[in-house]
Structure formats: structure tokens, C-alpha cells
Amino acid sequence: MATLLRGAAASALADGGPGRRSEGPDDRDPRDPRAALLGLACWAGAWLGVSLATGVGLALVVVVLLGLWRVRGLPWGQAVAVVLVAGWAAGMLRAESTTASQVAAWAQEGAVARVEVLVTGDPRTVQGSFGPVVFTRAVVEAAAARGATVRGRAPVLVLTDPADPGLVLGQRLAGSARLSAAEGRDLAAMMSPVAPLAVTAEPDVWWRGAAAVREGVRRAVAATPPGPRGLVPALVDGDDGRLPAQVEDDFRTTGLTHLLAVSGTNLTLVSGFLVAVARWSGVRGRGLAVVAAAGIVGFVLLARGEPSVLRAAAMGTVGLLALGTAGRHQGPRAWGVAVAALLLVDPWLARSPGFALSALATAGILWWSPTWRDALLPWLPRWLAEAVAVSSAAQLACTPVVAALSGEVSLVAVAANLLAGPVVGIATVAGLLGGVVVLVVPALGAVLGWGASLAAGWIILVATWTARLPTPAVPWPTGAAGIVLLSLGCLAVAWAAPRVMRSRRTSVVVAAALTVWIVVPPSVVRHVPVLGPASAGTAEGWRVVQCDVGQGDGLLLRVDDHAAVVVDVGGEPDAMADCLRDVGVSEVPRLVLTHFHADHVGGIDGVLDSVDVGEVVVSGLPAPGSGVEAVTRAASRHGVPVRVPALGEVHRDGAVTWQVVGPRSLLDGAPDAPVTEDGAEGSVVNDASLVVLADVAGPGGPALRVLLTGDVEPGGQRDLVTPLAGLDVDVLKVPHHGSAHQDLDFLTGLGAEVAVIGVGENDYGHPAPATLEALQRSGADVGRTDLDGRLVVVRRGGPVTLVRQR
Known part of the structure; x- marks a missing residue:
């Protein structure tokens, strides 16, 4: 359906042009690069x-x-x-x-000004340090402060309380507000009204009409499931504020995020539907061009006329020209003109990721897809050849920008777009019709809303299924060198693609190889001797590895040659994934996250993306929220269960037997109660750390006894004195990166032969000299990852040995 709608709009633009001439062999190369x-x-x-x-x-x-x-x-x-x-x-x-405006100067001084404001954007609520805050873009048309009055158009960001009356796009307001300096050069000031601003003029009639249709779309899908209820408005007008977080994450992984934002695709679908209806009604020639133009104007109003919308409208129009009969000539030239015109009108688009994605996707379709389609035509039906060529060209052109934003390259994006594409038009058009009809006949509008939600449900199913594949995406470095290398790789693929596509056999082999890469679990590949990971010098007979993950913790307990229990994952996915690969670990029966601070859970994607994980065991205190959300999202995306253990719980995973010995106060049923009264660095979240006692067996002598303490503070350490009374350990994971806040009697009384500290460059003074001196005086061999690199604990029939792998 989407292809038919695009074709209808394109033909309207092509039919309406005066003096068109037929293409012939003397025409210039349609891919003339000059424009x-x-x-x-x-x-x-x-x-x-x-x-x-x-x-x-x-x-x-x-x-x-x-x-x-x-x-x-x-x-x-x-x-x-x-x-x-x-x-x-x-x-x-x-x-x-x-x-350099006067409003910006007043903002630097923190002045209170009398302002006249035009609202230019929709309100957006974000979670601030002290609760939710509403941000709304606006322009100050007049301001008076300190005896001076100025007029102009100074862009500002208005900060209001959620309890205040909501601002509406197109309103004109007046009142007093405190100005403050804004970050960046695109805003003159941040503006906080002293009291709710008074409305001096309501939005123009076209903005009110567009707002009614937007609200109608939401009413039409109000009774549908949460996923479609959030996706349909995003498809129709770009509002993704109601979309469940997990769905958004799946769309990002599978390369479907362009559906969640206002894009040229939305424009072509809406205009195409209007043109198709007009053609069915008998409209021809210039009338179809007028209908297509009306569709573009209506789309801009519906999607709020912001710079991103104007960008989408321009790129969508260029895309329509490319699909018309003269498109091979007009499209590439129109692209250059549209890009230059948009940037001259709004230079800030040059820094917009949305603009880059939209412009590059359109360029890829214009420059590559015709050649790729022609290469596929000898052995594929035209409709399928065009779908594959357009999806592949758009995705390849956008890959460097997507990688710079997300840190990964999607392997399933083309397949996901091919599967979802046929119903995008149905969901968009049915949602738009439902939004209009529900204003007149609510019951019929709701029926259309359900039709849109069924199509949207299929799109969500595609995203969910492809995101759950073993390797839906691969991580990629986001630095300049990495993005340049990826860009060169994409250009090489673009050059080779038509040569590969002309051969059915070669295309099938490449597609099969990519499919195997995506659907075969990484652990299976690692067990193939030729493909398996090489151990990067990990000491023979290792029992415990403290990974070098910077300022954070990530520790491995050896289960067997290819498996380990992992305790914490550091703050960066790549660092933890590198450690697992270098040690040769491909299976993790259990991943223990002692608490939810970022330096202990931030690397979870690196673990879940690179190895098979049986389950995730977490602290009983769900805070901070950002850490909880990151863990929940990552585990859900990979289908890994998450649970809170009970105090005293014992598990045996291969050579590792481990028991949860703390924190007593939280696991005894008081998770909301403060558990420490120590100094300023004391933290309820730190003292909620799971404390694990593990015995790690091995062929090189008796089992090693290891105590893993997370970031437990002195109060939590004192709680462990009684249950651990009389216990000697071989290896101690020093709490809280060796900070000064320790119960030194507890640490030195454990009799540890080896003490390991996960630490990187920091401003906290970790590890504290007093902590290091106390551990060394107790006879422990103290290793720290910032100076010693990866720390490997081995036992080869004799004493415990700490190997430093700098």
C-alpha cells in the first residue's frame, strides 16, 4: 500500500508540470553531482x-x-x-x-523582564533534579527590563511547572519572567515565568484545526493496547510521547526509529492517499498537483510546522519528485537545492541529527536505489526489487549517523523495514482518517482507530521479534576515526552492491551469511575452534578476574573453560565485553548486579550482547531509577529473567558455589529504611549492595573463598561481622573502590591473601591511602585496576597468586 500511495503522489507532481519533455539518450546523467x-x-x-x-x-x-x-x-x-x-x-x-541580543545579555545577568511571547513548539515534560519540569520553545517578540524595551524574535525555552496551565502552540502570551543563560548558541535565554503568563491571543484557526485532528487521533486509538496506542500518533503526526519505553528501544535496535519521528515517509503517505482519492474522483493534471500541495501544507500544520517538520516536508517532496516520471533528472538536483534552501532559512539544521538522517536517506534513495533496483530486476519481481533497493539504500546511507548516535550498527534493519513497510501506510492513513472521523462520528472513528492499531501491532511485533534475535546489531565505536572508517565501508558496499545484486547466486550466499550471523547465538560461534575467542594471555588456572572497566566494578568467577558467574559489569559496555572475550567466556549462568549505580550496571548491554546469560540477580532496592530502567530494558530485550534473591540463598554453578550473605537490613524486609549513618559519602543505595560469598573450585588446589562486597558502606560492613564471624577468605573485593569510608577492623579481620580494587581515574580520592595501608599491613597483596590493569587470581597447587596484566 505504501508503494501505491507514494506512486500516486509522485505521478501528481509529474503530471502537473508544464512543458515536460520526454527523456532520451541525450539527457544528462541523472546522477550529475554538481547540484x-x-x-x-x-x-x-x-x-x-x-x-x-x-x-x-x-x-x-x-x-x-x-x-x-x-x-x-x-x-x-x-x-x-x-x-x-x-x-x-x-x-x-x-x-x-x-x-548577542539584548535578551541574551539580560539572561546573563539573571534579569526579570516583562515579555511578550509567541509559543512555537509543543510542551515537553522531563524529569528534573527536583521533579518534573515542562519545557516549551517560544520566541520573545518584545521585552522590557532595566529601563529598556526591545523588539525582535529571540528564541527562548520556557520552563513551567506541570501544575501551571499548559502552553499551546500558536498562543501569544505576556507577563513577567526571570531570564537565565542558556547553553549553546541556538537559544537567547531560558525563561521561568514569575507567575503564569496571561494569554493575549489564541492560536490561529489553522493551528486550532490541526490540534483538533491530533487530539482526534488519540481519541480514536484510546481503547487500543498501549503499544499501538502510542505508535499510531507517532506515525500520523510524530508524537511519540506515549510510546512504551521497551517498544522505543526495540525500534532503535531494529532501525525502525524513523517511523517514530516526522519524516518524508509520513508526507508521501498522507499526500499519496489524498491524490489517490482525488484521482478516483476524476481530478487530473494540475488539479492533482494542487491536491498534493494541499497535502504537504496540511501535513506541516498537523505535525506542527517546526524545523524538523519543514525538513521532512522538503525531503519528502524531493522523494516524490524522484519517484515521478522525470525523477531520475529532477530528484538529485532537487535534493541539492532543497538542502541549500533549508540551511539558508534555518542554519541550525546543519547540526540536527534528524536533518542528517532525512537528507542522507533521501540521497541514498536517489543515487543508489535506481541502479540497485535495475540490478535485481532480472531475477526479482519489480515490486520486490524496488522495496529491497529503497530500504537498503536508505539504511546504508544513514548507517554512519545512526552508529554515531547509538554506538551500534543494525544488521536487521533492512529485513525489519521490509516486513513492517507494507502496513505503515495502512496504520498512518487509518489513524489519520480515524482522527478526522472521530470528531463527527465517534463510533466510526474508533473503528478506524482499531484498524490502525492492528497494523501498528504488526509493526511492533516485527520490531520485538527482530530485536530478540541473537545478534540484531553489532557495537561500533562512536569516535571520529570509527565513523570515518564506517563511512568508507558504506561507500565500498554501495560500489559493490549492484555487482553482487546482478547475480542471484552471489546475492543468496551473501544474504544467507548475514542471516547466519544474525540468528546463530554468539556462544555457538565461540565454540567453533576456528572462530572461538582467543584468550588474551589470561593466566593459566585462573579462578577470579577483576576486569579493568575504569571507575567501576566487573568481576568473573570461573565456572568452567568457557563460563563464569559475573558480578557487576562496570560502566561501559565495550570494556566488559572486551574482558569476557579476552578471557574466553561465552556463557554466564548468572549475572549478579550488586546495586543499580551506573558504574556497576552501565555495561550490561556489553554482556548481554556478547554472551548467553541465564538470569540476572539484582539488589532489593530499586534505585536509582536510571539504573533500574537500563537493567530492565536490556534484560527484557534479550529475554533474560531478573529477580531479587533471598538472604542466605545458595547456588552452585559448575565450579562456583555462592551464597547471598547481605545486606541483612534490606533482605530482611525493610528496603526503604536508611541503613547507614556514616559520613557524607554514606549511601542507602551503596548499603543495599548484595554481598556474595563464593567458593571457586579448580584443578590447581583447594577452592578459593571470595567475598564480593559491592559498594557496601561501614554500616553495612558492621552488619556482616556476626554472620561472617570466624571466617577467613582468600580473596576480598574491596568495597566501594577502596574509598576512605570503611570499617577497617572488618576488612583486615577477614585475613584475605589478595585484595582487588576496581578503580579508574576519578575525583573521589579512590582508593584512599588509609584503606590501602590497612590492607597491606594485614598482609594482603593489593591490586588496583587503574595502575595494574586486569587482575587475575590463580592457584596452582600452592598459595594464592595475583597476576597483574597491565
Whole structure:
């Protein structure tokens, strides 16, 4: 259906043009890069203008211009230079007019001003340090403070309390507000009203009409399940505020996030539906072009006319031109013109990830998909060849930006888009119709809403299923070198793609290899001798490994040659994944997270993405919320159960026998009660750490007894004195990264031969000299990951040995 709607809109644009001529062999190459080069030059200039100080930006522009001057024979060199300078000037002037305005100066002084404001965006609620705060974009059209009055259009962000009357797009307001400095150069000020602002003018009629349809869409799907209830409004008008967090995470993993934002796809579907209805009604020629144009205007109003919406409208229109009969000529040229025009009007788009994704996806479709489709046509039906080519080209073009934003490259994006694509049009159009009809006939609107929700439910099912595959995505470094390397790789794939696609056999082999990579669990691959991980020098006979994960904890207890119980995962996924790979661990029967601070749970994706995990065992105190949410999302995405253990619970996993020995106060049923009264660093969350006592058997002598203490504070340490009375341990994981807040009698009384500290560069003074000295005086060999690297504890028939692997 989506393809039919796009085709209808494209034909409308193609039919309406005067003086069209037929294409012939003398036509220029439709992929003529000159107009696109102008768009890229304007993009680069605008980025320099809004990102850098005026002097620095000007110096870089001069360097580029000198380079262009010295390169003789560069096509359109003078035009590129002019557009580059124009983009830089537009960006510089926009940034300077904002940061150098009188409103910005008053904001630096924290002044209270009398303001007249036009609301330009919808309110968004975020969780602040002291509770929810509502942010709304607006422009100050007039302001008076300290005896002066100014007029203009200064962009601001209005901060209001959720209990105050909500601001509405298009309203004009007046009142007193305190101004404060804003971060970045795109805002003149942050603005906090002293009292609720008074409404001086309601939104214009077209904004009120669009708001009614938006609210109608939500009413039409109000009785549907939560997932579709949040997805349908996102498809129709870009509002994803009601979408469940897990669904959003799955969309991100599977490359479907473009459906959650206002995009050119939304435009083509809405306009295509209107054109199809008009054609059925007998409208032809220029009338169809008028209908398509009306669809574009209506789309902009419905989706709120913000810069992202205007960007989507422009890119969608370019996409429609590309699909028309003259598209092979008009599309690439229109892309360059549209990019330059958008950036000259709003230079801040140069820094927008949404703009980059939309522009690159459109460029990929224009430049690559026709050739790829033609390569597939000899052995695929036209509709399937076009679907594969368009999805693959758009995804490949966006891959470097997506990787820079998410830190991963999706392997299932093309398949997910192919499976979801056929019903996107149904969900979008039915949702829009439901939003209109429900205003007149509520029952019929609800029926249409259910139809939209069924299609949306299929999209969610596709996202959920593909995100649960063993390897839906692979991690990728987000630094400049990593993104440049990935970009070069994408260009190489784009060059090779048509050569591969022409051969059915080669295409099938490549698709099969990619499928095996995606669906075969990593643990299976690791057990293949040729493909399995090589141990990066891990000491023979290792029993315990304290991974070097920076300022955080991540520790392995050896179950067998390829398995370990993991206790905490550090703060960064890559560091923990590297440790598991280097040690040769591919299975984790149990992952223990002592508490939910980021330096203990932040690396969970690195573990779940790289090895098979049986279950996750967590602290009984669900705080802080960010850590709980990260763990819950990651475990749910991989289908791994999460539970809180009972005090005294014992497990045996291969060579590891372990028992939960604390915290007593939380596991005895008082999770909300403070458990420490120690100094300023004392923390209820730290003292909620699971404390685990483990015996790790091995062929090189008797079992090692290991005490793992999380970040338990002195109060929690004193709670352990009685249950651990008379107990000697071989290895102690020093609490809280060796901080000064310790019960030294408890630590030194354990008789540990080895003490390991997970620590990185920090401003907390970890590890504290007093803690180190006390442990060393007790006879322990103390290792710290910031100086010693990975710490490996071995026993080869004699004493316990600590191996430092810097």
C-alpha cells in the first residue's frame, strides 16, 4: 500500500508540470553531482557558522576557499565557493543575532523582564533534579527590563511547572519572567515565568484545526493496547510521547526509529492517499498537483510546522519528485537545492541529527536505489526489487549517523523495514482518517482507530521479534576515526552492491551469511575452534578476574573453560565485553548486579550482547531509577529473567558455589529504611549492595573463598561481622573502590591473601591511602585496576597468586 500511495503522489507532481519533455539518450546523467555538491557546500558552511566562534569559522572558510582556488578545473568551483560562504554567513549571522541580543545579555545577568511571547513548539515534560519540569520553545517578540524595551524574535525555552496551565502552540502570551543563560548558541535565554503568563491571543484557526485532528487521533486509538496506542500518533503526526519505553528501544535496535519521528515517509503517505482519492474522483493534471500541495501544507500544520517538520516536508517532496516520471533528472538536483534552501532559512539544521538522517536517506534513495533496483530486476519481481533497493539504500546511507548516535550498527534493519513497510501506510492513513472521523462520528472513528492499531501491532511485533534475535546489531565505536572508517565501508558496499545484486547466486550466499550471523547465538560461534575467542594471555588456572572497566566494578568467577558467574559489569559496555572475550567466556549462568549505580550496571548491554546469560540477580532496592530502567530494558530485550534473591540463598554453578550473605537490613524486609549513618559519602543505595560469598573450585588446589562486597558502606560492613564471624577468605573485593569510608577492623579481620580494587581515574580520592595501608599491613597483596590493569587470581597447587596484566 505504501508503494501505491507514494506512486500516486509522485505521478501528481509529474503530471502537473508544464512543458515536460520526454527523456532520451541525450539527457544528462541523472546522477550529475554538481547540484548535490552545492547542497553539501552549504551544509558545511552552515555547520561552521553555527558551531564555531566567528573568527575561527571565518579562518576555516578562508582556508577552504584558498584550497578551491588552487585546485584548477574543479567543476562548479566558483559556485561551490559562493554557496559555502553563503551557508557560513547565514549560520554566523543567526548565531550572533541570538547570542548577542539584548535578551541574551539580560539572561546573563539573571534579569526579570516583562515579555511578550509567541509559543512555537509543543510542551515537553522531563524529569528534573527536583521533579518534573515542562519545557516549551517560544520566541520573545518584545521585552522590557532595566529601563529598556526591545523588539525582535529571540528564541527562548520556557520552563513551567506541570501544575501551571499548559502552553499551546500558536498562543501569544505576556507577563513577567526571570531570564537565565542558556547553553549553546541556538537559544537567547531560558525563561521561568514569575507567575503564569496571561494569554493575549489564541492560536490561529489553522493551528486550532490541526490540534483538533491530533487530539482526534488519540481519541480514536484510546481503547487500543498501549503499544499501538502510542505508535499510531507517532506515525500520523510524530508524537511519540506515549510510546512504551521497551517498544522505543526495540525500534532503535531494529532501525525502525524513523517511523517514530516526522519524516518524508509520513508526507508521501498522507499526500499519496489524498491524490489517490482525488484521482478516483476524476481530478487530473494540475488539479492533482494542487491536491498534493494541499497535502504537504496540511501535513506541516498537523505535525506542527517546526524545523524538523519543514525538513521532512522538503525531503519528502524531493522523494516524490524522484519517484515521478522525470525523477531520475529532477530528484538529485532537487535534493541539492532543497538542502541549500533549508540551511539558508534555518542554519541550525546543519547540526540536527534528524536533518542528517532525512537528507542522507533521501540521497541514498536517489543515487543508489535506481541502479540497485535495475540490478535485481532480472531475477526479482519489480515490486520486490524496488522495496529491497529503497530500504537498503536508505539504511546504508544513514548507517554512519545512526552508529554515531547509538554506538551500534543494525544488521536487521533492512529485513525489519521490509516486513513492517507494507502496513505503515495502512496504520498512518487509518489513524489519520480515524482522527478526522472521530470528531463527527465517534463510533466510526474508533473503528478506524482499531484498524490502525492492528497494523501498528504488526509493526511492533516485527520490531520485538527482530530485536530478540541473537545478534540484531553489532557495537561500533562512536569516535571520529570509527565513523570515518564506517563511512568508507558504506561507500565500498554501495560500489559493490549492484555487482553482487546482478547475480542471484552471489546475492543468496551473501544474504544467507548475514542471516547466519544474525540468528546463530554468539556462544555457538565461540565454540567453533576456528572462530572461538582467543584468550588474551589470561593466566593459566585462573579462578577470579577483576576486569579493568575504569571507575567501576566487573568481576568473573570461573565456572568452567568457557563460563563464569559475573558480578557487576562496570560502566561501559565495550570494556566488559572486551574482558569476557579476552578471557574466553561465552556463557554466564548468572549475572549478579550488586546495586543499580551506573558504574556497576552501565555495561550490561556489553554482556548481554556478547554472551548467553541465564538470569540476572539484582539488589532489593530499586534505585536509582536510571539504573533500574537500563537493567530492565536490556534484560527484557534479550529475554533474560531478573529477580531479587533471598538472604542466605545458595547456588552452585559448575565450579562456583555462592551464597547471598547481605545486606541483612534490606533482605530482611525493610528496603526503604536508611541503613547507614556514616559520613557524607554514606549511601542507602551503596548499603543495599548484595554481598556474595563464593567458593571457586579448580584443578590447581583447594577452592578459593571470595567475598564480593559491592559498594557496601561501614554500616553495612558492621552488619556482616556476626554472620561472617570466624571466617577467613582468600580473596576480598574491596568495597566501594577502596574509598576512605570503611570499617577497617572488618576488612583486615577477614585475613584475605589478595585484595582487588576496581578503580579508574576519578575525583573521589579512590582508593584512599588509609584503606590501602590497612590492607597491606594485614598482609594482603593489593591490586588496583587503574595502575595494574586486569587482575587475575590463580592457584596452582600452592598459595594464592595475583597476576597483574597491565
